[in-house]
Amino acid sequence: MAAFVQLQWLLLTRSPRLLATLFVVPLYAVVFFTTVRSYEAPELAGTVALTAFSMSMWSQAMFVAAEVVDNDRWDGTLEPSLLTPNAYVRSLVTRVCTVTALSVPVLVEVIAIGRVGFGFPLPVHRPVIALTATLLLVVGTAGSALLVSALMIIVPVGRLLQNALTYPFYILGGLVLPVTSLPAPVEWVARLFFLSHGAQLLRDAMSGADGSHWGDFWALFVLSAMQLAAGVFLLRRALSRARRGEARLYA
Amino acid sequence: MSAVHVEDLSRRFRGRKGQEVTALDAVSLRVEEGEVVGLLGPNGAGKTTLSRILTTLLLPTSGSARVEGLDVVREATAVRERIGLVLGGERGLYGRLTARQNLRYWGAMQGLTGSHCRTRADELLERLGLAARADDRVETYSRGMVQRVHLARALLRNPRVLIMDEPTSGMDPHAAQGFRGLVEELRDGGSTVLLATHDMQEAQLLCSRVTLIDHGRILREGAPKDLLTGLDSPRTVTAGGVSAVVAGAVAGIPGVAVEGPTPEGLVTLRVTGDDAVSEVLRILTAAGVHELSVAAPTLAEVYRSIIEDREFAL
Numbered sequence: 001m002a003a004f005v006q007l008q009w010l011l012l013t014r015s016p017r018l019l020a021t022l023f024v025v026p027l028y029a030v031v032f033f034t035t036v037r038s039y040e041a042p043e044l045a046g047t048v049a050l051t052a053f054s055m056s057m058w059s060q061a062m063f064v065a066a067e068v069v070d071n072d073r074w075d076g077t078l079e080p081s082l083l084t085p086n087a088y089v090r091s092l093v094t095r096v097c098t099v100t101a102l103s104v105p106v107l108v109e110v111i112a113i114g115r116v117g118f119g120f121p122l123p124v125h126r127p128v129i130a131l132t133a134t135l136l137l138v139v140g141t142a143g144s145a146l147l148v149s150a151l152m153i154i155v156p157v158g159r160l161l162q163n164a165l166t167y168p169f170y171i172l173g174g175l176v177l178p179v180t181s182l183p184a185p186v187e188w189v190a191r192l193f194f195l196s197h198g199a200q201l202l203r204d205a206m207s208g209a210d211g212s213h214w215g216d217f218w219a220l221f222v223l224s225a226m227q228l229a230a231g232v233f234l235l236r237r238a239l240s241r242a243r244r245g246e247a248r249l250y251a
Numbered sequence: 252m253s254a255v256h257v258e259d260l261s262r263r264f265r266g267r268k269g270q271e272v273t274a275l276d277a278v279s280l281r282v283e284e285g286e287v288v289g290l291l292g293p294n295g296a297g298k299t300t301l302s303r304i305l306t307t308l309l310l311p312t313s314g315s316a317r318v319e320g321l322d323v324v325r326e327a328t329a330v331r332e333r334i335g336l337v338l339g340g341e342r343g344l345y346g347r348l349t350a351r352q353n354l355r356y357w358g359a360m361q362g363l364t365g366s367h368c369r370t371r372a373d374e375l376l377e378r379l380g381l382a383a384r385a386d387d388r389v390e391t392y393s394r395g396m397v398q399r400v401h402l403a404r405a406l407l408r409n410p411r412v413l414i415m416d417e418p419t420s421g422m423d424p425h426a427a428q429g430f431r432g433l434v435e436e437l438r439d440g441g442s443t444v445l446l447a448t449h450d451m452q453e454a455q456l457l458c459s460r461v462t463l464i465d466h467g468r469i470l471r472e473g474a475p476k477d478l479l480t481g482l483d484s485p486r487t488v489t490a491g492g493v494s495a496v497v498a499g500a501v502a503g504i505p506g507v508a509v510e511g512p513t514p515e516g517l518v519t520l521r522v523t524g525d526d527a528v529s530e531v532l533r534i535l536t537a538a539g540v541h542e543l544s545v546a547a548p549t550l551a552e553v554y555r556s557i558i559e560d561r562e563f564a565l
């Protein structure tokens with residue numbers, strides 16, 4: 001597993017484009033925090049920080065992590081990888097999780113910028129909840145990225161999916177507004193989506209809201225695990241299609 | 252038990268417009284333990300399809316294939332442990348990583364662990380002459396060096412059978428020769444190799460047997476020298492200082508095809524049959540021609556006479 005993490009780390013650090021998230025998001029954060037300050041609405045600073053983080057994690061997953069298989073196809077490394085299909089799936093899961101996890105520092109960056117640069121308190125009242133939610137969010141988001149990476153092999157228009165899968169999911173994930181403020185039918189769909197529970201937990205962890213968090217916690221746990229399982233399942237499907245000659249092994 | 256045993260193997264694809272493409276058509280083939288067998292054919296012949304099926308990357312439509320007695324469909328996992336695939340071309344490795352990093356990753360993929368993986372990678376880098384550049388990125392390598400990394404990856408688990416798919420394609424002649432040297436070493440070390448290529452000379456140099464394939468069918472197989480004698484392939488006679496009259500006289504002999512003479516009096520003859528060769532030489536020497544060479548048929552000639560001329564530039 002260390003070898004798989006190392007591979008992805010080397011691939012990421014040796015291509016500057018791939019780590020862009022870590023450098024671009026803080027700039028956006030500066031813009032957002034400036035807006036928040038000039039409207040004298042410091043109570044929104046926490047929401048801004050969380051939205052910036054969760055949106056960048058999701059887009060990092062969709063645009064960087066989800067491309068691992070397609071990139072392997074371009075590099076011609078997909079074919080030799082399939083000589084050891086089980087190890088390849090393990091490798092992909094590890095690599096996609098690595099890429100997704102690399103957006104976690106964004107949260108720290110954004111909070112630091114808010115505190116140091118703008119003097120917003122941005123407290124984290126429940127660090128354990130925040131940490132657990134972040135971990136589970138990484139798992140679920142990586143699962144979604146695996147799902148997309150498999151779709152990119154199975155359907156010819158896979159790359160179009162990437163764009164389609166961003167903004168609607170920012171809404172469905174409750175990243176922009178809490179899902180409770182969505183129209184009822186949309187809210188129901190959103191509740192089936194792991195992101196909405198993760199976003200809620202993070203908000204609660206920061207605001208220190210009272211009450212039980214177990215409902216959101218279990219929903220996040222189960223839905224993230226399901227997301228990961230679905231990703232692995234579809235990936236295996238994609239690879240077995242390649243073996244049947246129905247999907248191209250090379251670009 | 253043969254190292255590779257293919258029986259009645261067919262593979263059909265659905266083409267872009269929904270039509271059926273037959274990439275392999277009832278192919279049967281055996282490679283014995285320790286043999287280097289050439290799979291010769293033009294682009295689109297079905298070589299890559301066969302390599303993929305043997306390495307379990309692709310399922311056959313019908314027929315069977317066994318490697319070391321193991322079925323490539325039902326016992327795919329066991330086959331994968333015993334087989335090495337050597338791909339040709341620039342791609343197939345992580346260019347942004349060094350050769351050492353690549354080999355360690357691919358070793359981990361193949362189930363080698365920790366220090367064993369590291370020593371095995373170092374060993375192969377040393378053996379294949381890559382040690383000095385092992386910590387440079389693969390994207391800075393020459394084509395010949397990339398190919399040696401491909402070979403090193405295939406050898407990580409020390410497989411008994413190697414499938415090579417046009418390993419020297421796109422290499423300069425010098426690098427290709429170097430690579431052939433490595434294949435010779437493997438052969439002398441007892442490895443079994445199935446070598447797909449469209450380079451006749453390469454096949455003639457390395458292979459104890461060759462199989463000619465086109466349109467997914469096997470056209471001929473045998474040892475290079477048997478193919479040469481069994482088939483009355485033409486010898487090539489080149490002569491300088493030949494007048495048009497003499498050239499005309501030679502052209503009249505049955506079994507002779509003439510090219511030229513050029514304005515400089517150079518003719519190239521393809522002469523089929525021993526009697527015809529004697530007659531050609533008699534006429535040319537009688538006419539006082541002194542610049543003369545006779546070349547024995549090569550696999551290229553066998554190939555040309557069996558496989559219809561397509562995109563071939565030999």
Ligand SMILES: Nc1ncnc2c1ncn2[C@@H]1O[C@H](COP(=O)(O)OP(=O)(O)O)[C@@H](O)[C@H]1O
Pocket residue numbers: 245246247248264265266272273274292293294295296297298299300301
């Ligand atoms: N995945 C595929 N889908 C459709 N046709 C294919 C596929 N793979 C190979 N073919 C076709 O099968 C034939 C044999 O191809 P291939 O085995 O690659 O030949 P070679 O390696 O000898 O050049 C070609 O006509 C090729 O277009």
Ligand SMILES: [Mg+2]
Pocket residue numbers: 295298299300416417
């Ligand atoms: Mg080929």
